[in-house]
Amino acid sequence: MKKIILYLEWGSILGLICCGLWVFLKLPIETSQGFPQKIMYLHVPSVITTYLAFFVVFVYSIAYLWKRELMFDQIAKASAEVGLVFCALVLITGAIWGRTTWGTYWVWDARLTTTLLLFLIFMGYFLLRMSVNDRDKEARLASVLGIIGFLDIPIIHKSVEWWRTLHQPSTLFKVDSGEAKPSMPPELLYPLLASTLVMLAFYLYLLLLRYQTEKRTDRLNQLLAETQV
Amino acid sequence: MLIGLEYVIAAYGIWLITFVVYIILTKRRLKTTSHAVAALEERFSGTSAATQNGNNI
Numbered sequence: 001m002k003k004i005i006l007y008l009e010w011g012s013i014l015g016l017i018c019c020g021l022w023v024f025l026k027l028p029i030e031t032s033q034g035f036p037q038k039i040m041y042l043h044v045p046s047v048i049t050t051y052l053a054f055f056v057v058f059v060y061s062i063a064y065l066w067k068r069e070l071m072f073d074q075i076a077k078a079s080a081e082v083g084l085v086f087c088a089l090v091l092i093t094g095a096i097w098g099r100t101t102w103g104t105y106w107v108w109d110a111r112l113t114t115t116l117l118l119f120l121i122f123m124g125y126f127l128l129r130m131s132v133n134d135r136d137k138e139a140r141l142a143s144v145l146g147i148i149g150f151l152d153i154p155i156i157h158k159s160v161e162w163w164r165t166l167h168q169p170s171t172l173f174k175v176d177s178g179e180a181k182p183s184m185p186p187e188l189l190y191p192l193l194a195s196t197l198v199m200l201a202f203y204l205y206l207l208l209l210r211y212q213t214e215k216r217t218d219r220l221n222q223l224l225a226e227t228q229v
Numbered sequence: 230m231l232i233g234l235e236y237v238i239a240a241y242g243i244w245l246i247t248f249v250v251y252i253i254l255t256k257r258r259l260k261t262t263s264h265a266v267a268a269l270e271e272r273f274s275g276t277s278a279a280t281q282n283g284n285n286i
Contacts, residue, residue: 039240223270
């Protein structure tokens with residue numbers, strides 16, 4: 001496990017540096033948005049990683065409620081924390097990008113508001129965990145909230161179609177006459193896909209690192225409980 | 230001068246600093262808990278060995 005974490009750490013960091021060099025040195029400046037369009041290569045992969053992180057929370061929360069294995073809850077908790085960091089960065093990078101394209105950092109737009117709601121739900125997830133002392137009860141309640149929290153993601157994704165918003169529609173692919181087609185030219189799409197893959201590897205590294213911490217924290221609490229007995 | 234350069238620097242800078250701090254804190258936490266677990270396990274094994282020796286005597 002230690003070796004996998006080490007490979008993922010250096011592989012993803014190297015990948016992120018390479019993607020950065022590609023975006024800043026090789027790619028032409030986009031004509032309509034200009035230089036700030038480069039934020040897209042950070043914002044969109046962070047969004048996809050946030051979705052994946054909370055999907056992992058959803059899956060492992062269901063698995064915990066079903067099997068009652070502590071390991072599943074540890075993975076869900078680790079993924080929720082990493083997802084929360086990514087979600088915060090999605091809101092921040094989105095606000096900065098919005099300032100350059102819309103002229104404002106924030107609008108109470110459907111996409112932005114539902115993303116903020118997701119962030120607040122998972123803040124609540126950790127507050128809930130901190131307020132319960134019993135480990136099993138904590139895991140049970142957090143699993144329920146993790147499942148409910150994930151249900152916000154399809155709403156976020158569809159918000160640009162369901163409501164009139166300032167936010168642009170789907171960045172990667174658009175559905176045209178029942179067929180999903182790339183919504184940008186290949187010279188912009190390929191670095192975006194590469195950045196997304198590298199960021200997913202980076203997420204996996206953070207997840208494993210955080211899971212190790214979580215496993216040891218539970219072991220420590222167990223040992224401390226034994227010493228008190 | 231590139232228009233909007235400061236926004237790009239701000240976005241990439243915040244992203245980078247956040248993860249550098251997050252990784253440092255997580256690694257430090259992992260190290261501290263690992264040391265604590267190892268120390269407690271050692272103490273436990275020492276205590277159980279001493280108890281066993283006492284029983285044998």
